[in-house]
Amino acid sequence: MSLDRLNLERFARIDLCHAPTPLEFMPRLTEHLGGPRLWVKRDDCTGTALGGNKARKLEFLLGEALRQGANHVVTLGALQSNHVRQTAGAAARLGLACTVILEHRHPDPDADYLRNGNMLLYLLFGANMVFRPGGTNMLAALHEVGAELSAQGQRPYLIPTGGSNPVGTLGYVKAAQELLQQAKDKNFVLDQIVVASGSAGTQAGLVVGLAAEASTAVVQGFAVSQVEHLQHQRVAALAAATASFIGGHPSELPPQAVRVNADYLGKGYSIPSEAMVDAVQLVARLEGLLLDPVYTGKAMAGLIDWARTGRFRRDENVVFIHTGGQAGLFGFCDTLSQPRPAITTNKAA
Secondary structure, eight states: OGGGGGOGGGGGOOOOBBOOOOOOEEEHHHHOOOSSSSEEEEESSBBBGGTTTTHHHHHHHHHHHHHTTEEEEEEEEEOOHHHHHHHHHHHHTTTTTTEEEEEEESSSSSHHHSSSSSHHHHHHHTOOOEEHHHHHHHHHHHHHHHHHHHHHHHOOEEOOOOGOHHHHHHHHHHHHHHHHHHHHHTOOOOOOOEEESSSSSSHHHHHHHHHHHTTTEEEEEEEESSSSHHHHHHHHHHHHHHHHHHHOOGOOOOOOOOOOEEEETTSSSSOOOOHHHHHHHHHHHHHOOOOOOTTTTHHHHHHHHOOOOHHHHTTEEEEEEEEEGGGGGGGGGHHHHHHOOOOOOOOOO
């Protein structure tokens, strides 16, 4: 089987998403920046547990969990993990027990970060929370907890960070097909896709999905968790593994298909930057659109700077993948409520 004969219907999947999610033009941000033509794919509107990109991955991951007869889901992430929140919510919806392993990755958390936002939602969804210090081997911790549950007679299904393995990545192979159809329906050529690049499943799935459809669109990832060369390796490896998993071959992925930039990472994962705060406030004030401080805020900072410095052509159609995460805003109240300069016109001449 090759990528051009892709059929995702043969994989176990459950319906967790409000799909297709909207594809909306951002006229005021486009005008403010003087181009390119900016669109937003509203994957913050997927529905499950306040929405977000992880619902697409969980459709396949939990479909496989149910196929295997699992009754307990185990996953992991940072304290304010959007993936953990959506996994806990989806597990509650399906009547599955859920244990979440939370790593203290933020170097200087305040009270909001420790108690509000996603942390509050884990409690509401009834997840069993296990805490680990920063720097823990979290993959080993995942398997340790899974082994403990198995010894207790449970049937655990283990989900890696971000749901980003070949099974979960199928969610964004499917999303790429959805996005291409929407662009066709709206009668525009999709030139570039911008996405936050963390655990890599969203970017890798888009790369594979576009290749399967022979699309010439470029996927530009902005790294939010690690330096550029390491993030590039992570995305490329997962894209290759996903292509193999669905019956294709990594050689079918176009040269230079994986593009990553880490200039807007700042001091590290989940650590706020001025560029992120500016991007979150700008998009909120111009489009009434809420981004999150860990993922989409930093990716949008990259998009805005690239638009201002001419890295995109003015006539290009650029789609920003809104991966959700707005619950995290409430874990960064002090940072995001600081006054910023008033918005001024910044259109290109």
